[in-house]
Amino acid sequence: MSDITIHVAFRGNTYDLTFPSSTPLSTLTSTLEELTAVPPNLQKLLYRGKKATSQLDDVSLLDVGLRDGTKVQLLGSTVDQVGDMHKAESEKRRRDGIMEARARAGPSKIRSTGKATVNPYVFHATQPLPHLPSPHLAQALLQKLSTDPAILHIMSTHKFTVGLLAELAPHENPELLGLNQNKGEIIKLRLRTDAYDGMRLYKDVRRVLCHELTHNVWGDHDNNFKELNSQLNREVAAYETSVQKGSHTLGSYSGAYDPSSSVEADALSHSHVLGGPSNASLDDSRDARRARVLEATLARLAREEKEIEDMCGSAGKQASSS
Structure with missing residues (x-):
């Protein structure tokens, strides 16, 4: 199986990553976690009108439509x-919770302390x-x-x-x-x-x-x-x-x-x-x-x-x- 190189863009940076096309998607997401600090469960990969997430980690890069030269946009929070x-x-x-508790308690007499509400x-x-x-x-x-x-x-x-x-x-x-x-x-x-x-x-x-x-x-x-x-x-x-x-x-x-x-x-x-x-x-x-x-x-x-x-x-x- 031939190698493929994909180009992943994230927050102004581009990462050129090369893997065998049979590589599991989970390997890619783990690599991206090391590079970007975004955990796999928070990663979204957008490319060619498609979207891949860590929920698909049992499939290969080829299975999810990633080909040599594919440009991928990574979305996610660190x-x-x-x-x-x-x-x-x-x-x-x-x-x-404080506001709801006050509302349930209803009006009450409060001695003024001079502090603003x-x-x-x-x-x-x-x-x-x-x-x-x-x-x-x-x-x-x-x-x-x-x-x-x-x-x-x-x-x-x-x-x-x-x-x-x-x-x-x-x-x-x-x-x-x-x-x-x-x-x-x-x-x-x-x-x-x-x-x-x-x-x-x-x-x-x-x-x-x-x-x-x-x-x-x-x-x-x-x-x-x-x-x-x-x-x-x-x-x-x-x-x-x-x-x-x-x-x-x-x-x-x-x-x-x-x-x-x-x-x-x-x-x-x-x-x-x-x-x-x-x-x-x-x-x-x-x-x-x-x-x-x-x-x-x-x-x-x-x-x-x-x-x-x-x-x-x-x-x-x-x-x-x-």
């Missing part, structure tokens, strides 16, 4: 990463990917998202709790921008550009975060999901508008579109024509321009939301990442 996620999950279960509707932990370049920049972005006043406002309003806010690596899940596991147990976000030459725009990442927070309530991208997702984005815009105006109290939000870029805002609020023939024609021209800008902006937002929806790994499954 033991350390799994340990970190388990710690975050354990902490979330502990906190949830702990707010459960927050991100309990953040986690960048330490093996990627400049992890401190990813941590700074996660920290900014997790303490964003507008995001914390909607989390408190809708009683959202997230155990772990983590980074999603472009090379591991190139088809995803975000992922929500178990309705907020873990939310992962794509922070970096595809070329790893910097971080994605903050407001773009925050829109994906609003999308993934919506999956705390709704799994599929149905009308219920779209309505709540739009509501969250409106509430974020309303909160920031109130802060800019110096308002300390948020009233009911009208639902009118709050422009996301200064160019669109200027076009909507300051459109004018110099030397117009009459006030009526001036108003008509201004209204027409406002309508065109609004239409174009809404179309742009719809396209962006469709892209986020297409690159979301959470719809219809809240259990685990793919």
Whole structure:
């Protein structure tokens, strides 16, 4: 039986491995564990539209369709990463248990000690990917998202709790921008550009975060999901508008579109024509321009939301990442 060489890509590295074609799949997964620290039971091998896991370890490389020159994408978490996620999950279960016990106990008299009440509707932990370049920049972005006043406002309003806010690596899940596991147990976000030459725009990442927070309530991208997702984005815009105006109290939000870029805002609020023939024609021209800008902006937002929806790994499954 002839030898075959396969090329395994994992987190920016490529491993060229040569085996006899009759080699058991378990030998390959054990070798990959030595090279990547990903245990065989957590390995997923993607190639030519196929997928192999350690559950198929009684078969040979040839049996599972691996040929000479096959390019394989390895997906999986290391033991350390799994340990970190388990710690975050354990902490979330502990906190949830405390909240449930308090709810069952009902109201009671508590003597004030002057200490502030702990707010459960927050991100309990953040986690960048330490093996990627400049992890401190990813941590700074996660920290900014997790303490964003507008995001914390909607989390408190809708009683959202997230155990772990983590980074999603472009090379591991190139088809995803975000992922929500178990309705907020873990939310992962794509922070970096595809070329790893910097971080994605903050407001773009925050829109994906609003999308993934919506999956705390709704799994599929149905009308219920779209309505709540739009509501969250409106509430974020309303909160920031109130802060800019110096308002300390948020009233009911009208639902009118709050422009996301200064160019669109200027076009909507300051459109004018110099030397117009009459006030009526001036108003008509201004209204027409406002309508065109609004239409174009809404179309742009719809396209962006469709892209986020297409690159979301959470719809219809809240259990685990793919």
